[in-house]
Amino acid sequence: MSNGTTLPEVIRVMVVDDHAIVRRGLLAYISTIPTFNMIGEAASGEQAIALLNEWHTLGRPLPHVVLMDLQMPGMGGIAATEAITRTHPDVKVVALTSFGEAERVHAALAADAAGYLLKDADPEEVAMAIRAAVTGGVHLNPTIARRLTRRMTAPTGGLTSLTVREREILILIAEGRSNRDIAGRLTISERTARTHVSNVLAKLQLTSRTQAALLAIREGLVPPG
Amino acid sequence: MSNGTTLPEVIRVMVVDDHAIVRRGLLAYISTIPTFNMIGEAASGEQAIALLNEWHTLGRPLPHVVLMDLQMPGMGGIAATEAITRTHPDVKVVALTSFGEAERVHAALAADAAGYLLKDADPEEVAMAIRAAVTGGVHLNPTIARRLTRRMTAPTGGLTSLTVREREILILIAEGRSNRDIAGRLTISERTARTHVSNVLAKLQLTSRTQAALLAIREGLVPPG
């Protein structure tokens, strides 16, 4: 808040999304605002990173803000966000996604995203998020923010209560694997795999691995497709 | 093909999508083509239907083509497509979605959609699909079309090989229910439920209900969220 850099007279924006239609939509949003300048777009995380690196070596100005879709084939938006915020700390990344899976929000914020927008956002909200990012703030969609706090205050922590190993287990469950499979993958005994599965179910208050798999998908731990 | 009506000098288009950004993107696409005229947009299936009915009673010209997102809260795009093609047979509906779940394609075509676009379509493809729809043709995304034919010719039919009852079973599996639960819901014995489950797994060539649940979600039989 008082941390704020002042707003530059023109804010350079870049869009990363595999859907051309969405890129167009955001371009249309942004070009209506004179202080915003869309300087580039990319259809994948890899492409975005390559473009930023190229600009950097050429001495061209980098975008102030990158609008980053999270759901993309290949390198996901989370990984791309992480890579960008690490190599170009001045570039702020605002996450953009269709649905508000709490897990993704966490992951995005952990990757130093400077905001979290839903795709049904109106132009004003996008503009707000961009301005907030430039001044060092973090904009969260109100619905998301509410859910996030609800999750924080919830007595039974969700996926966050799982240990690293248990998450691995859950991911394998959500790939439809049996306990024996899981044991093989992780080179542990099947009994141990079962212990982990049992612990996961207990923590998530579920009664079957299928329910766990569904929850993992709902929470965005693994992609549905 | 030779079935075709001739193209009107201006094609009226309407967009239905809950994401404002996507609506903007399509508007941007379409307004670049002079023969296309965007005459309205809606954020839900209900809204779209209401708008069409209103125009109809007012004697205003209806759109030639409606671009319809399938994934929407409330009434889904499939149901909206069905309603529109039934009450306004002259209006062609082109389905538009993020991912190509084969199940959705089938459902969309069954609801008399006149095309199936992915959201990463470029402007040319959108234009082609719209023109095809107006002339009575059906445009399918090439990737989708390939998958469809692959599915048709595949020796082991996918979800389509299931009977109505088996689909019901699969849906309940994909909700994380146990055999006993399923039996209760459908008022059949648990043994029968198990018979059905076993048959479903055999037809889908899977070995566990969890895999079946995941497949049901991938294929769009049930929503992930």
Add this chain to the structure above:
DNA sequence: GCCCGCCTACGTCATATGTCGTACTTCGCG
């Protein structure tokens, strides 16, 4: 009228899954 697919249902068997309790090792933290 007959046959076939679908829904129903059961028996039996093998295996997978999930629970509870216990226990050893490692590792980080106070």
Add this chain to the structure above:
DNA sequence: CGCGAAGTACGACATATGACGTAGGCGGGC
């Protein structure tokens, strides 16, 4: 150093799950 959390592992047990064969009733199509 002691202690707890995490990961590993086992035994024993109770169900759940899935496979396979069999079978009656029913409704639509030839």
